[in-house]
Amino acid sequence: MGKRQRRRERQRSGGTGKQQRTPVVVRFPSLGTPLVRVEIDGDAPPDVRETCLAYWEFDEAGTWARPVSDIGSAKAVCRTVQAASTASLLTVVCPGCAGPVTVSTRSEMAASGYWRAGGLPATVTPGRAPCEDCRAAADTVRREEEALAEELRRQAERRRADNIVLWLDAHRDDPAPTETPSLQAALVLLSAAETMERTADGTFGPLSALSSPLTGSESGDADAIGELYRKGWIAPAPPVAAESLTYEDDDTVSGFYPDELTWRPAHALGENALDAREAAITRLTPHLLRDIADVRAHLADLDAGLLTAYLSGLLTRQYGEAPVPEHRLTDLHAAAREALDDGFSLGQLIAIAWSAASGAVSWGQRTPGLKPGSVSAAAVTNFGRGIGYAKDRPATEYDIPGWLPRPAVRATALSFLEQYGDGADPVGSVLSL
Numbered sequence: 001m002g003k004r005q006r007r008r009e010r011q012r013s014g015g016t017g018k019q020q021r022t023p024v025v026v027r028f029p030s031l032g033t034p035l036v037r038v039e040i041d042g043d044a045p046p047d048v049r050e051t052c053l054a055y056w057e058f059d060e061a062g063t064w065a066r067p068v069s070d071i072g073s074a075k076a077v078c079r080t081v082q083a084a085s086t087a088s089l090l091t092v093v094c095p096g097c098a099g100p101v102t103v104s105t106r107s108e109m110a111a112s113g114y115w116r117a118g119g120l121p122a123t124v125t126p127g128r129a130p131c132e133d134c135r136a137a138a139d140t141v142r143r144e145e146e147a148l149a150e151e152l153r154r155q156a157e158r159r160r161a162d163n164i165v166l167w168l169d170a171h172r173d174d175p176a177p178t179e180t181p182s183l184q185a186a187l188v189l190l191s192a193a194e195t196m197e198r199t200a201d202g203t204f205g206p207l208s209a210l211s212s213p214l215t216g217s218e219s220g221d222a223d224a225i226g227e228l229y230r231k232g233w234i235a236p237a238p239p240v241a242a243e244s245l246t247y248e249d250d251d252t253v254s255g256f257y258p259d260e261l262t263w264r265p266a267h268a269l270g271e272n273a274l275d276a277r278e279a280a281i282t283r284l285t286p287h288l289l290r291d292i293a294d295v296r297a298h299l300a301d302l303d304a305g306l307l308t309a310y311l312s313g314l315l316t317r318q319y320g321e322a323p324v325p326e327h328r329l330t331d332l333h334a335a336a337r338e339a340l341d342d343g344f345s346l347g348q349l350i351a352i353a354w355s356a357a358s359g360a361v362s363w364g365q366r367t368p369g370l371k372p373g374s375v376s377a378a379a380v381t382n383f384g385r386g387i388g389y390a391k392d393r394p395a396t397e398y399d400i401p402g403w404l405p406r407p408a409v410r411a412t413a414l415s416f417l418e419q420y421g422d423g424a425d426p427v428g429s430v431l432s433l
């Protein structure tokens with residue numbers, strides 16, 4: 001409650017029951033146009049009244065008639081003045097209610113921004129800031145609005161929590177999957193099945209918590225999960241964080257972030273998630289066996305991708321060179337892929353790429369004035385030549401370095417080929433991980 005309001009209340013109710021004396025009103029400056037009106041409690045004893053008058057007196061805006069120290073101890077004077085008086089700026093009015101702007105101390109007067117020579121306008125002018133009462137009223141409105149918004153938010157949160165449970169439960173009635181997933185999605189599900197066996201609770205995810213994506217890219221993971229869900233192979237499992245889902249205006253579930261949810265095999269494959277896991281593997285295996293050449297091709301693509309990432313990483317990490325230029329990345333990937341089809345192992349290609357990089361870097365050191373990226377482009381050319389030379393002699397194999405993240409689906413494809421492939425498979429059987 002503002003000071004004026006308090007005073008009005010006091011006047012209305014008659015205060016403590018005693019008859020209130022009319023307040024003493026004094027205007028300053030005493031000569032010329034009055035600019036400030038000082039109102040002193042009518043019940044204040046004469047010494048208090050004297051203190052207030054001495055405190056507020058001035059002849060010209062910006063200069064008080066006397067320093068506070070001439071009146072008494074600063075602390076006591078301020079307390080007395082604040083309790084017994086109020087100063088209103090006569091020519092500055094609240095822009096909200098057009099009431100006078102009031103202050104209760106000299107520091108408040110200074111803070112008003114008008115307390116300087118010529119600072120108080122000669123005619124009535126709207127002030128820069130609303131008065132105490134208007135500010136208090138605005139605060140109340142703001143607090144009420146905030147409380148309402150908070151209550152609405154809480155209600156929405158409760159509705160969403162209920163809807164999440166309904167959404168999860170609805171998946172129990174989904175029909176069994178009939179549509180075969182793409183190879184990539186099938187490998188993701190098999191790879192997830194390995195995780196489910198290890199964690200023994202029949203769930204996997206969220207994929208966003210993995211140190212590196214299952215497929216080698218986050219978007220690849222999200223696509224595969226989205227596809228497995230659409231085709232009915234997997235269902236969301238608790239716990240579900242509310243932020244992992246999107247909602248309609250009525251707070252029913254409208255969508256989800258695939259990599260943020262925990263998943264289980266579809267309920268139709270078995271209510272017990274671990275049984276469902278077995279059923280999913282049993283159903284997927286014949287599809288993959290029928291397309292086993294595609295599994296090999298997919299593995300070769302993954303390995304060509306790894307080789308590309310290896311050579312680029314080696315040049316930037318170890319030699320501080322520019323990355324392989326965009327248009328040469330395609331050449332590099334194609335050369336690696338062709339070599340893998342010709343029977344090279346990834347370990348052999350890594351050895352060739354290592355020599356190609358070191359040769360290109362030495363050439364770069366001997367050749368002044370090269371453009372950035374020249375050494376990396378030369379490494380790609382060297383790699384192609386290196387494959388040609390290696391065809392006629394036994395090639396060494398290097399291990400895949402630890403810094404190169406290997407997509408989990410690669411290990412899944414390798415073990416699938418080891419288990420079901422014909423053993424003479426040139427790509428899958430060479431590297432032991």
Ligand SMILES: [Zn+2]
Nearest residue numbers: 094097131134
């Ligand atoms: Zn106001």
